[in-house]
Protein backbone atom coordinates (compact mmCIF):
# COMPACT_ATOMS: atom_id res chain seq x y z
CA UNK A 316 0.00 0.00 0.00
CA UNK A 317 1.39 3.52 -0.76
CA UNK A 318 2.51 4.89 2.62
CA UNK A 319 0.76 8.23 2.30
CA UNK A 320 -2.63 6.83 1.30
CA UNK A 321 -5.52 6.74 3.77
CA UNK A 322 -7.50 3.62 2.96
CA UNK A 323 -11.16 4.15 2.16
CA UNK A 324 -12.01 0.81 3.74
CA UNK A 325 -10.58 -1.20 6.60
CA UNK A 326 -11.67 -4.51 5.14
CA UNK A 327 -12.75 -4.89 1.53
CA UNK A 328 -14.18 -8.34 0.81
CA UNK A 329 -14.33 -9.40 -2.83
CA UNK A 330 -16.61 -12.29 -3.74
CA UNK A 331 -15.64 -13.80 -7.10
CA UNK A 332 -11.97 -13.45 -8.04
CA UNK A 333 -12.13 -13.66 -11.81
CA UNK A 334 -11.16 -10.96 -14.28
CA UNK A 335 -13.03 -8.17 -12.51
CA UNK A 336 -12.65 -9.21 -8.85
CA UNK A 337 -8.93 -9.84 -9.25
CA UNK A 338 -8.47 -6.54 -11.10
CA UNK A 339 -10.22 -4.72 -8.27
CA UNK A 340 -8.00 -6.50 -5.72
CA UNK A 341 -4.85 -5.53 -7.60
CA UNK A 342 -5.97 -1.93 -8.22
CA UNK A 343 -7.21 -1.44 -4.65
CA UNK A 344 -3.95 -2.75 -3.26
CA UNK A 345 -1.77 -0.74 -5.64
CA UNK A 346 -3.64 2.46 -4.81
CA UNK A 347 -3.90 1.89 -1.05
CA UNK A 348 -7.70 1.90 -1.08
CA UNK A 349 -8.24 -0.82 1.54
CA UNK A 350 -6.27 -1.70 4.67
CA UNK A 351 -7.14 -5.38 4.19
CA UNK A 352 -8.39 -7.25 1.12
CA UNK A 353 -10.25 -10.51 1.69
CA UNK A 354 -10.88 -12.79 -1.29
CA UNK A 355 -13.69 -15.35 -1.45
CA UNK A 356 -14.54 -17.63 -4.37
CA UNK A 357 -16.73 -20.71 -4.75
CA UNK A 358 -14.03 -22.45 -6.77
CA UNK A 359 -11.27 -24.23 -4.86
CA UNK A 360 -8.86 -23.86 -7.75
CA UNK A 361 -9.52 -20.10 -7.96
CA UNK A 362 -8.90 -19.77 -4.20
CA UNK A 363 -5.64 -21.71 -4.55
CA UNK A 364 -4.53 -19.55 -7.48
CA UNK A 365 -5.41 -16.30 -5.66
CA UNK A 366 -3.27 -17.48 -2.76
CA UNK A 367 -0.38 -18.13 -5.16
CA UNK A 368 -0.79 -14.79 -6.93
CA UNK A 369 -0.76 -13.03 -3.55
CA UNK A 370 -2.83 -9.93 -4.35
CA UNK A 371 -5.21 -10.51 -1.40
CA UNK A 372 -4.29 -10.31 2.28
CA UNK A 373 -6.51 -13.27 3.10
CA UNK A 374 -8.25 -15.94 1.05
CA UNK A 375 -11.39 -17.15 2.77
CA UNK A 376 -13.49 -19.72 0.87
CA UNK A 377 -16.36 -19.54 3.35
CA UNK A 378 -18.79 -16.77 2.39
CA UNK A 379 -19.92 -15.97 5.91
CA UNK A 380 -16.43 -15.82 7.40
CA UNK A 381 -15.30 -13.74 4.41
CA UNK A 382 -17.86 -10.97 4.93
CA UNK A 383 -17.76 -10.89 8.73
CA UNK A 384 -16.28 -7.59 9.88
CA UNK A 385 -15.99 -6.13 6.37
CA UNK A 386 -16.90 -2.46 5.85
CA UNK A 387 -17.25 -3.04 2.11
CA UNK A 388 -18.34 -6.19 0.29
CA UNK A 389 -18.21 -6.29 -3.49
CA UNK A 390 -20.00 -9.01 -5.46
CA UNK A 391 -17.94 -9.88 -8.55
CA UNK A 392 -19.81 -13.05 -9.51
CA UNK A 393 -21.96 -13.73 -12.61
CA UNK A 394 -25.30 -11.90 -12.41
CA UNK A 395 -27.21 -15.20 -12.27
CA UNK A 396 -25.80 -16.01 -8.82
CA UNK A 397 -26.08 -12.54 -7.26
CA UNK A 398 -29.41 -13.43 -5.59
CA UNK A 399 -28.19 -16.58 -3.81
CA UNK A 400 -24.88 -15.01 -2.84
CA UNK A 401 -26.55 -11.91 -1.40
CA UNK A 402 -29.13 -14.00 0.49
CA UNK A 403 -26.36 -16.07 2.11
CA UNK A 404 -24.22 -13.14 3.24
CA UNK A 405 -26.95 -10.59 4.09
CA UNK A 406 -27.55 -11.61 7.75
CA UNK A 407 -23.78 -11.49 8.40
CA UNK A 408 -23.06 -7.99 7.10
CA UNK A 409 -22.01 -5.51 9.78
CA UNK A 410 -24.14 -2.40 10.36
CA UNK A 411 -22.72 0.44 8.24
CA UNK A 412 -21.19 -1.99 5.73
CA UNK A 413 -21.45 -1.02 2.05
CA UNK A 414 -22.63 -3.79 -0.25
CA UNK A 415 -21.77 -3.20 -3.90
CA UNK A 416 -21.37 -5.21 -7.09
CA UNK A 417 -19.91 -5.06 -10.60
CA UNK A 418 -22.64 -6.94 -12.48
CA UNK A 419 -23.24 -6.13 -16.14
CA UNK A 420 -27.03 -5.89 -15.74
CA UNK A 421 -28.46 -3.55 -13.13
CA UNK A 422 -32.25 -3.97 -12.97
CA UNK A 423 -31.74 -7.65 -12.15
CA UNK A 424 -29.17 -6.92 -9.43
CA UNK A 425 -31.42 -4.29 -7.86
CA UNK A 426 -34.33 -6.80 -8.08
CA UNK A 427 -32.32 -9.77 -6.74
CA UNK A 428 -30.09 -8.16 -4.11
CA UNK A 429 -32.05 -5.09 -2.96
CA UNK A 430 -34.76 -6.94 -1.00
CA UNK A 431 -32.32 -8.94 1.16
CA UNK A 432 -30.12 -6.01 2.23
CA UNK A 433 -30.57 -5.57 6.00
CA UNK A 434 -31.38 -2.21 7.60
CA UNK A 435 -28.19 -0.28 8.31
CA UNK A 436 -26.33 -1.82 5.35
CA UNK A 437 -25.89 0.49 2.34
CA UNK A 438 -26.45 -0.99 -1.10
CA UNK A 439 -24.64 0.79 -3.95
CA UNK A 440 -24.75 -1.22 -7.21
CA UNK A 441 -22.12 -0.35 -9.82
CA UNK A 442 -20.80 -1.49 -13.19
CA UNK A 443 -17.31 -0.80 -14.53
CA UNK A 444 -17.42 -0.50 -18.32
CA UNK A 445 -14.11 -2.24 -18.71
CA UNK A 446 -13.17 -5.80 -19.46
CA UNK A 447 -11.58 -8.21 -21.85
CA UNK A 448 -12.56 -11.54 -23.38
CA UNK A 449 -10.50 -13.36 -20.72
CA UNK A 450 -11.66 -14.60 -17.35
CA UNK A 451 -10.21 -15.96 -14.12
CA UNK A 452 -7.76 -14.54 -11.57
CA UNK A 453 -4.76 -14.63 -13.93
CA UNK A 454 -6.58 -12.40 -16.41
CA UNK A 455 -6.94 -9.42 -14.06
CA UNK A 456 -4.66 -6.40 -13.97
CA UNK A 457 -4.53 -3.24 -11.86
CA UNK A 458 -4.84 -0.81 -14.78
CA UNK A 459 -8.05 -2.32 -16.21
CA UNK A 460 -10.28 0.54 -15.01
CA UNK A 461 -8.00 3.45 -15.83
CA UNK A 462 -9.71 6.00 -18.05
CA UNK A 463 -12.84 3.83 -18.29
CA UNK A 464 -16.33 4.68 -17.06
CA UNK A 465 -17.94 3.11 -14.04
CA UNK A 466 -21.70 3.58 -13.73
CA UNK A 467 -23.22 3.63 -10.23
CA UNK A 468 -26.95 3.04 -9.87
CA UNK A 469 -27.85 3.67 -6.19
CA UNK A 470 -31.53 3.10 -5.37
CA UNK A 471 -33.42 6.27 -4.36
CA UNK A 472 -32.63 7.33 -0.80
CA UNK A 473 -29.28 5.52 -0.57
CA UNK A 474 -26.96 7.01 2.06
CA UNK A 475 -24.97 9.76 0.29
CA UNK A 476 -21.73 9.00 2.17
CA UNK A 477 -21.89 5.38 1.06
CA UNK A 478 -22.37 6.43 -2.56
CA UNK A 479 -19.48 8.91 -2.23
CA UNK A 480 -17.21 6.12 -0.92
CA UNK A 481 -18.00 3.82 -3.85
CA UNK A 482 -17.43 6.73 -6.25
CA UNK A 483 -14.09 7.40 -4.51
CA UNK A 484 -13.16 3.70 -4.72
CA UNK A 485 -13.65 3.60 -8.50
CA UNK A 486 -11.98 6.96 -8.97
CA UNK A 487 -9.08 5.68 -6.87
CA UNK A 488 -8.74 2.82 -9.37
CA UNK A 489 -8.62 5.36 -12.22
CA UNK A 490 -12.23 5.20 -13.44
CA UNK A 491 -14.56 8.04 -14.39
CA UNK A 492 -17.81 7.64 -12.50
CA UNK A 493 -21.35 8.58 -13.50
CA UNK A 494 -24.72 7.93 -11.87
CA UNK A 495 -27.54 6.38 -13.85
CA UNK A 496 -31.00 4.86 -13.39
CA UNK A 497 -30.85 1.03 -13.57
CA UNK A 498 -33.46 0.78 -16.36
CA UNK A 499 -31.61 3.34 -18.45
CA UNK A 500 -28.32 1.55 -17.76
CA UNK A 501 -29.76 -1.72 -19.07
CA UNK A 502 -31.04 -0.13 -22.29
CA UNK A 503 -27.75 1.64 -22.97
CA UNK A 504 -25.70 -1.49 -22.27
CA UNK A 505 -28.08 -3.61 -24.34
CA UNK A 506 -27.00 -1.69 -27.43
CA UNK A 507 -23.36 -0.90 -26.58
CA UNK A 508 -22.31 -4.23 -25.07
CA UNK A 509 -24.93 -6.99 -25.05
CA UNK A 510 -26.08 -6.74 -28.68
CA UNK A 511 -22.50 -6.60 -30.05
CA UNK A 512 -21.70 -9.77 -28.11
CA UNK A 513 -24.89 -11.44 -29.34
CA UNK A 514 -23.90 -10.58 -32.92
CA UNK A 515 -20.36 -11.86 -32.38
CA UNK A 516 -21.52 -15.19 -30.93
CA UNK A 517 -24.06 -15.53 -33.72
CA UNK A 518 -21.69 -14.74 -36.59
CA UNK A 519 -19.16 -17.25 -35.26
CA UNK A 520 -21.95 -19.83 -35.08
CA UNK A 521 -23.06 -18.99 -38.62
CA UNK A 522 -19.52 -19.39 -39.92
CA UNK A 523 -19.12 -22.64 -38.03
CA UNK A 524 -22.41 -23.97 -39.46
CA UNK A 525 -20.93 -23.41 -42.91
CA UNK A 526 -17.97 -25.52 -41.91
CA UNK A 527 -17.84 -27.75 -44.96
CA UNK A 528 -17.98 -24.87 -47.39
CA UNK A 529 -15.94 -22.18 -45.70
CA UNK A 530 -14.53 -23.13 -42.32
CA UNK A 531 -11.00 -23.65 -43.52
CA UNK A 532 -11.07 -20.39 -45.37
CA UNK A 533 -12.67 -18.55 -42.45
CA UNK A 534 -9.86 -19.66 -40.20
CA UNK A 535 -7.06 -19.26 -42.72
CA UNK A 536 -8.14 -15.88 -44.08
CA UNK A 537 -9.42 -14.43 -40.81
CA UNK A 538 -7.23 -11.31 -41.06
CA UNK A 539 -10.42 -9.37 -41.74
CA UNK A 540 -13.65 -8.18 -40.11
CA UNK A 541 -14.39 -11.69 -38.86
CA UNK A 542 -11.28 -11.69 -36.68
CA UNK A 543 -12.52 -8.66 -34.73
CA UNK A 544 -15.76 -10.49 -33.93
CA UNK A 545 -13.88 -13.57 -32.70
CA UNK A 546 -12.19 -11.57 -29.94
CA UNK A 547 -15.38 -10.78 -28.07
CA UNK A 548 -16.92 -14.11 -29.09
CA UNK A 549 -14.20 -15.77 -26.98
CA UNK A 550 -15.80 -14.43 -23.77
CA UNK A 551 -17.03 -16.52 -20.85
CA UNK A 552 -20.23 -18.54 -21.59
CA UNK A 553 -21.64 -18.45 -18.04
CA UNK A 554 -21.19 -14.69 -17.74
CA UNK A 555 -22.88 -14.03 -21.09
CA UNK A 556 -25.66 -16.56 -20.60
CA UNK A 557 -26.52 -14.75 -17.37
CA UNK A 558 -26.32 -11.29 -18.96
CA UNK A 559 -28.64 -12.23 -21.83
CA UNK A 560 -31.17 -13.86 -19.49
CA UNK A 561 -31.07 -10.93 -17.06
CA UNK A 562 -31.44 -8.14 -19.61
CA UNK A 563 -34.05 -9.95 -21.66
CA UNK A 564 -36.43 -7.10 -22.51
CA UNK A 565 -33.91 -4.41 -23.41
CA UNK A 566 -31.76 -6.86 -25.37
CA UNK A 567 -34.73 -8.22 -27.35
CA UNK A 568 -35.84 -4.67 -28.11
CA UNK A 569 -32.40 -3.68 -29.40
CA UNK A 570 -32.15 -6.92 -31.37
CA UNK A 571 -35.51 -6.17 -33.02
CA UNK A 572 -34.34 -2.68 -33.98
CA UNK A 573 -31.07 -4.07 -35.31
CA UNK A 574 -32.94 -6.71 -37.32
CA UNK A 575 -35.10 -4.00 -38.91
CA UNK A 576 -32.00 -1.97 -39.79
CA UNK A 577 -30.26 -5.05 -41.19
CA UNK A 578 -33.35 -5.75 -43.31
CA UNK A 579 -33.24 -2.17 -44.59
CA UNK A 580 -29.61 -2.71 -45.56
CA UNK A 581 -30.56 -5.96 -47.30
CA UNK A 582 -33.21 -4.07 -49.28
CA UNK A 583 -30.71 -1.37 -50.26
CA UNK A 584 -28.28 -4.03 -51.48
CA UNK A 585 -31.03 -5.84 -53.41
CA UNK A 586 -32.24 -2.63 -55.12
CA UNK A 587 -28.78 -1.19 -55.66
CA UNK A 588 -29.36 1.80 -53.38
CA UNK A 589 -25.74 2.96 -53.31
CA UNK A 590 -26.52 6.17 -51.41
CA UNK A 591 -28.12 4.27 -48.51
CA UNK A 592 -25.17 1.89 -48.21
CA UNK A 593 -22.60 4.69 -48.38
CA UNK A 594 -24.49 6.69 -45.78
CA UNK A 595 -24.51 3.78 -43.31
CA UNK A 596 -20.78 3.12 -43.75
CA UNK A 597 -20.08 6.83 -43.26
CA UNK A 598 -22.11 6.83 -40.06
CA UNK A 599 -20.09 3.89 -38.70
CA UNK A 600 -16.90 5.72 -39.50
CA UNK A 601 -18.07 8.85 -37.67
CA UNK A 602 -18.97 6.83 -34.58
CA UNK A 603 -15.52 5.21 -34.59
CA UNK A 604 -13.85 8.62 -34.90
CA UNK A 605 -15.81 10.10 -32.02
CA UNK A 606 -14.91 7.12 -29.81
CA UNK A 607 -11.24 7.69 -30.60
CA UNK A 608 -11.64 11.40 -29.78
CA UNK A 609 -13.13 10.68 -26.33
CA UNK A 610 -10.45 8.00 -25.73
CA UNK A 611 -12.95 5.12 -25.43
CA UNK A 612 -11.88 3.20 -28.56
Ligand SMILES: NC(=O)c1ccc[n+]([C@@H]2O[C@H](COP(=O)([O-])OP(=O)(O)OC[C@H]3O[C@@H](n4cnc5c(N)ncnc54)[C@H](O)[C@@H]3O)[C@@H](O)[C@H]2O)c1
Pocket residue numbers: 330331332333334335336355356357358361391392393394396400417418419420442443444445446447448449450451452551554558
Ligand atom coordinates in the same frame (compact mmCIF):
# COMPACT_ATOMS: atom_id res chain seq x y z
N1 LIG B 1 -15.63 -9.63 -18.05
C1 LIG B 1 -16.02 -8.39 -18.29
O1 LIG B 1 -15.66 -7.82 -19.32
C2 LIG B 1 -16.90 -7.69 -17.29
C3 LIG B 1 -16.89 -6.29 -17.27
C4 LIG B 1 -17.69 -5.64 -16.32
C5 LIG B 1 -18.48 -6.36 -15.44
N2 LIG B 1 -18.47 -7.72 -15.52
C6 LIG B 1 -19.31 -8.45 -14.55
O2 LIG B 1 -18.44 -8.83 -13.50
C7 LIG B 1 -18.85 -10.06 -12.93
C8 LIG B 1 -17.67 -11.02 -12.95
O3 LIG B 1 -17.22 -11.18 -14.26
P1 LIG B 1 -15.74 -11.72 -14.57
O4 LIG B 1 -15.46 -11.35 -15.96
O5 LIG B 1 -14.81 -11.31 -13.48
O6 LIG B 1 -16.02 -13.28 -14.50
P2 LIG B 1 -14.98 -14.48 -14.23
O7 LIG B 1 -15.60 -15.68 -14.85
O8 LIG B 1 -13.60 -14.11 -14.65
O9 LIG B 1 -15.01 -14.62 -12.64
C9 LIG B 1 -16.16 -14.96 -11.92
C10 LIG B 1 -15.71 -15.62 -10.63
O10 LIG B 1 -16.85 -15.81 -9.80
C11 LIG B 1 -16.72 -17.08 -9.17
N3 LIG B 1 -18.05 -17.52 -8.76
C12 LIG B 1 -19.05 -17.97 -9.55
N4 LIG B 1 -20.13 -18.26 -8.80
C13 LIG B 1 -19.80 -17.97 -7.52
C14 LIG B 1 -20.50 -18.04 -6.27
N5 LIG B 1 -21.76 -18.48 -6.21
N6 LIG B 1 -19.85 -17.67 -5.14
C15 LIG B 1 -18.56 -17.23 -5.20
N7 LIG B 1 -17.84 -17.17 -6.34
C16 LIG B 1 -18.47 -17.50 -7.48
C17 LIG B 1 -16.07 -17.96 -10.21
O11 LIG B 1 -15.46 -19.10 -9.62
C18 LIG B 1 -15.07 -17.01 -10.85
O12 LIG B 1 -13.82 -17.07 -10.21
C19 LIG B 1 -20.06 -10.52 -13.73
O13 LIG B 1 -21.23 -10.15 -13.07
C20 LIG B 1 -19.94 -9.75 -15.02
O14 LIG B 1 -21.19 -9.54 -15.63
C21 LIG B 1 -17.68 -8.40 -16.40
Ligand SMILES: O=C(O)C(=O)C[C@]1(C(=O)O)C=C[C@@H](O)C=C1
Pocket residue numbers: 418419443444445446447448507508509547550
Ligand atom coordinates in the same frame (compact mmCIF):
# COMPACT_ATOMS: atom_id res chain seq x y z
O1 LIG C 1 -13.80 -5.50 -23.96
C1 LIG C 1 -14.40 -6.55 -23.81
O2 LIG C 1 -13.94 -7.62 -24.18
C2 LIG C 1 -15.70 -6.56 -23.14
O3 LIG C 1 -16.48 -7.39 -23.49
C3 LIG C 1 -15.98 -5.63 -22.05
C4 LIG C 1 -17.43 -5.31 -21.77
C5 LIG C 1 -18.03 -4.61 -23.00
O4 LIG C 1 -18.91 -5.13 -23.64
O5 LIG C 1 -17.56 -3.50 -23.28
C6 LIG C 1 -18.19 -6.54 -21.45
C7 LIG C 1 -19.11 -6.60 -20.48
C8 LIG C 1 -19.19 -5.60 -19.47
O6 LIG C 1 -20.21 -5.60 -18.65
C9 LIG C 1 -18.41 -4.42 -19.67
C10 LIG C 1 -17.47 -4.38 -20.62
